[in-house]
Amino acid sequence: MTLNSIFSPLAGVIFLFLLAGCQTAPESLQGTGDLGVIVERATGSLALANTSQQQIVDQVEGLGDLSHASVKFSRDARYAFVFGRDGGLSKVDLLTGEITARILQSGNSIGGAISQDGQLVAVANYEPGGVKLFSSDNLELVADIPATWTDENGDQQRSKVVGLVDAPGNRFVYSLFDAGEIHVVDMNGATPELTRFTDVGKNPYDALIDPSGRYYIAGLFGEDGLTLLDLWHTEAGVQHILTDYGRGEERLPVYKMPHLEGWAMAGDEAWLPAVGRHEILIANKEDWALTGRIPVQGQPIFVMSRPDQHQVWVSFAHPDNDVVQVIDTETRAIVTTLSPGKAVLHMEFTPRGEHVWISARDSNRVTVYDTHTLQEVKRLESESPSGIFFTDRAHRIGL
Amino acid sequence: MTLNSIFSPLAGVIFLFLLAGCQTAPESLQGTGDLGVIVERATGSLALANTSQQQIVDQVEGLGDLSHASVKFSRDARYAFVFGRDGGLSKVDLLTGEITARILQSGNSIGGAISQDGQLVAVANYEPGGVKLFSSDNLELVADIPATWTDENGDQQRSKVVGLVDAPGNRFVYSLFDAGEIHVVDMNGATPELTRFTDVGKNPYDALIDPSGRYYIAGLFGEDGLTLLDLWHTEAGVQHILTDYGRGEERLPVYKMPHLEGWAMAGDEAWLPAVGRHEILIANKEDWALTGRIPVQGQPIFVMSRPDQHQVWVSFAHPDNDVVQVIDTETRAIVTTLSPGKAVLHMEFTPRGEHVWISARDSNRVTVYDTHTLQEVKRLESESPSGIFFTDRAHRIGL
Numbered sequence: 001m002t003l004n005s006i007f008s009p010l011a012g013v014i015f016l017f018l019l020a021g022c023q024t025a026p027e028s029l030q031g032t033g034d035l036g037v038i039v040e041r042a043t044g045s046l047a048l049a050n051t052s053q054q055q056i057v058d059q060v061e062g063l064g065d066l067s068h069a070s071v072k073f074s075r076d077a078r079y080a081f082v083f084g085r086d087g088g089l090s091k092v093d094l095l096t097g098e099i100t101a102r103i104l105q106s107g108n109s110i111g112g113a114i115s116q117d118g119q120l121v122a123v124a125n126y127e128p129g130g131v132k133l134f135s136s137d138n139l140e141l142v143a144d145i146p147a148t149w150t151d152e153n154g155d156q157q158r159s160k161v162v163g164l165v166d167a168p169g170n171r172f173v174y175s176l177f178d179a180g181e182i183h184v185v186d187m188n189g190a191t192p193e194l195t196r197f198t199d200v201g202k203n204p205y206d207a208l209i210d211p212s213g214r215y216y217i218a219g220l221f222g223e224d225g226l227t228l229l230d231l232w233h234t235e236a237g238v239q240h241i242l243t244d245y246g247r248g249e250e251r252l253p254v255y256k257m258p259h260l261e262g263w264a265m266a267g268d269e270a271w272l273p274a275v276g277r278h279e280i281l282i283a284n285k286e287d288w289a290l291t292g293r294i295p296v297q298g299q300p301i302f303v304m305s306r307p308d309q310h311q312v313w314v315s316f317a318h319p320d321n322d323v324v325q326v327i328d329t330e331t332r333a334i335v336t337t338l339s340p341g342k343a344v345l346h347m348e349f350t351p352r353g354e355h356v357w358i359s360a361r362d363s364n365r366v367t368v369y370d371t372h373t374l375q376e377v378k379r380l381e382s383e384s385p386s387g388i389f390f391t392d393r394a395h396r397i398g399l
Numbered sequence: 400m401t402l403n404s405i406f407s408p409l410a411g412v413i414f415l416f417l418l419a420g421c422q423t424a425p426e427s428l429q430g431t432g433d434l435g436v437i438v439e440r441a442t443g444s445l446a447l448a449n450t451s452q453q454q455i456v457d458q459v460e461g462l463g464d465l466s467h468a469s470v471k472f473s474r475d476a477r478y479a480f481v482f483g484r485d486g487g488l489s490k491v492d493l494l495t496g497e498i499t500a501r502i503l504q505s506g507n508s509i510g511g512a513i514s515q516d517g518q519l520v521a522v523a524n525y526e527p528g529g530v531k532l533f534s535s536d537n538l539e540l541v542a543d544i545p546a547t548w549t550d551e552n553g554d555q556q557r558s559k560v561v562g563l564v565d566a567p568g569n570r571f572v573y574s575l576f577d578a579g580e581i582h583v584v585d586m587n588g589a590t591p592e593l594t595r596f597t598d599v600g601k602n603p604y605d606a607l608i609d610p611s612g613r614y615y616i617a618g619l620f621g622e623d624g625l626t627l628l629d630l631w632h633t634e635a636g637v638q639h640i641l642t643d644y645g646r647g648e649e650r651l652p653v654y655k656m657p658h659l660e661g662w663a664m665a666g667d668e669a670w671l672p673a674v675g676r677h678e679i680l681i682a683n684k685e686d687w688a689l690t691g692r693i694p695v696q697g698q699p700i701f702v703m704s705r706p707d708q709h710q711v712w713v714s715f716a717h718p719d720n721d722v723v724q725v726i727d728t729e730t731r732a733i734v735t736t737l738s739p740g741k742a743v744l745h746m747e748f749t750p751r752g753e754h755v756w757i758s759a760r761d762s763n764r765v766t767v768y769d770t771h772t773l774q775e776v777k778r779l780e781s782e783s784p785s786g787i788f789f790t791d792r793a794h795r796i797g798l
Binding site for chain 1: 427428429430431432433434450451472473474475476477478493494495515516517567568569587611612613631666667684706707708709729750751752753771790791793794795796
């Protein structure tokens with residue numbers, strides 16, 4: 001055999017074929033700033049979305065029980081960390097559509113957070129109650145912090161953990177549902193440093209942190225009002241706010257507790273969903289007094305601010321969950337009521353707010369709206385879509 | 400020749416070699432959420448930075464005159480648009496380090512902006528005065544808007560354009576230095592729709608827009624104070640603010656006008672650099688009255704808020720430009736004075752604010768600080784570094 005025989009016509013074809021394969025590599029490079037995921041709860045899958053193309057570009061299966069699942073993103077906006085209800089924690093590569101790591105880290109979990117430096121992923125667990133911290137690189141366990149508390153009989157108990165968020169200074173903040181406590185974990189040192197706030201109110205069920213990472217607010221299931229912790233002044237302890245917004249009024253049956261992570265700020269005011277009422281509450285950020293109530297068409301679930309804070313978009317609980325209402329934050333008037341489909345579960349704004357993506361679970365549909373014209377831009381098919389999360393969250397405190 | 404001879408040992412080696420070449424492709428995939436660029440003005444190059452690795456990973460040359468250059472990012476956070484002083488507009492691929500498009504679009508330009516939907520890149524030109532809009536895809540000209548105005552003799556003139564920013568609703572806002580006007584261009588329709596605000600003050604020299612995209616504020620070179628345009632209420636026209644902060648005091652020689660794009664918000668207050676004075680001005684966002692002044696060690700140039708708004712970082716004009724001062728926004732005390740090197744030109748916070756990168760031109764150095772401990776984390780060598788820009792700007796209004 002000679003060298004000439006290698007470069008025969010047929011070998012040449014193979015050579016070119018292989019070269020062509022290599023040459024597609026630069027084509028497959030892409031930025032990750034306009035990517036996102038849609039949780040498909042019925043099938044335990046993630047639809048991968050591109051907000052520039054306004055399309056679903058891939059699907060990732062095998063993520064377990066994704067009812068009530070939430071998602072955080074790695075610092076480089078390449079990986080999604082998916083927190084399943086079954087205690088599953090998965091790391092999904094948005095560029096290849098592969099699950100690069102997956103663990104079952106508890107029996108029952110409810111969301112997570114990623115540290116300010118991007119190195120730690122934290123998971124809030126119901127059973128056994130506590131927080132586990134993992135390396136965002138390979139999901140190896142870094143710390144296991146049981147949510148312990150002492151009951152009225154002096155016995156040590158464990159509590160379900162809810163409302164877990166990241167805070168500046170590589171801290172995590174979360175609430176103990178059974179204990180009525182808020183815990184702050186500082187991960188700056190060699191070992192976790194825990195600060196407890198007790199008697200914060202009966203059964204905190206969810207919480208939020210404001211975009212600056214200063215105010216942690218927990219909603220209470222067991223009593224009216226909310227609990228506020230000012231992380232710039234932890235020495236002052238917690239403060240109860242909006243405690244009497246429902247006094248003297250009849251509370252409707254609550255089909256679904258509002259989500260709090262959709263903190264809506266408009267100027268100096270915070271817009272919050274009222275529990276068991278057809279209204280939005282407005283509190284000023286100075287002293288957290290109630291400064292307004294806006295009647296809406298059902299019990300609000302998500303109350304979310306368009307990035308420019310000129311509109312607040314509201315989704316609702318069953319049986320009024322087939323519409324979304326848009327409120328002008330300045331006039332406080334409802335400017336439109338949209339019908340994105342049956343069982344609207346979540347909304348996500350594109351980073352600068354020109355569009356919003358809305359999932360309608362029972363219509364198997366995600367609808368994209370232009371937030372300026374309030375017109376529909378696109379309909380995308382998706383199997384029982386729920387949460388929608390875009391990668392710019394990687395760069396926001398508390399998201 | 401037979402097929403067997405193709406799969407001879409030597410051909411097999413080539414085959415494997417080519418396969419190996421292909422297999423490295425997935426390794427080269429990377430997220431773009433933790434990337435950024437450093438402008439190297441003396442060499443007309445960009446250093447490409449990775450904020451997770453805290454390293455400079457590549458260098459891109461051939462970008463022309465980069466004195467006073469600024470950078471915007473594409474919607475997918477893959478491309479940097481570089482606005483050179485010589486009218487050069489370059490599109491740089493952060494993943495390959497290649498210049499994918501470059502044009503000389505005017506004789507003399509001063510910064511640019513990218514539209515809310517990411518499709519348009521706008522450039523502010525001194526000569527000939529006006530704004531040009533290009534497709535962000537291939538830098539093809541979409542619109543050329545001369546900055547015309549009518550002088551006191553009724554003659555049509557063209558003005559230098561400064562303070563160009565993007566605003567929600569696919570608008571651009573900019574100021575006409577010679578005319579004392581602010582123009583708003585709405586790009587929602589088929590053709591640009593222009594709204595003029597005249598008599599806004601003498602010689603606006605730079606401007607900013609707040610993070611919600613509502614307030615456009617231009618600094619005035621020809622008189623004291625600033626001009627405010629509330630984009631939610633353009634019908635109300637402009638308002639002069641902080642007009643008398645220097646009344647009755649002697650103004651120092653101004654070596655360099657402050658930059659305004661580093662808008663610092665802390666709670667409900669805006670922190671701004673005073674012109675020709677060793678102080679920071681604080682105005683409340685309610686009525687824009689002056690509520691405080693903080694003495695600092697020199698004439699402030701950049702006044703920038705850490706993303707959690709708990710600190711404001713200040714750089715200075717010659718001859719006091721070898722230090723940076725850090726102010727606690729709550730106590731208003733200077734908490735530290737750092738020495739990052741000679742001729743500090745710019746600062747950029749990592750998206751969630753755990754670090755800040757500071758360029759010191761005459762020390763050929765970028766220093767990374769931990770904003771929590773205020774300790775130096777890393778020193779990076781860079782040739783005459785000036786502006787530093789990270790890709791999370793792609794997702795922020797006005798950046």
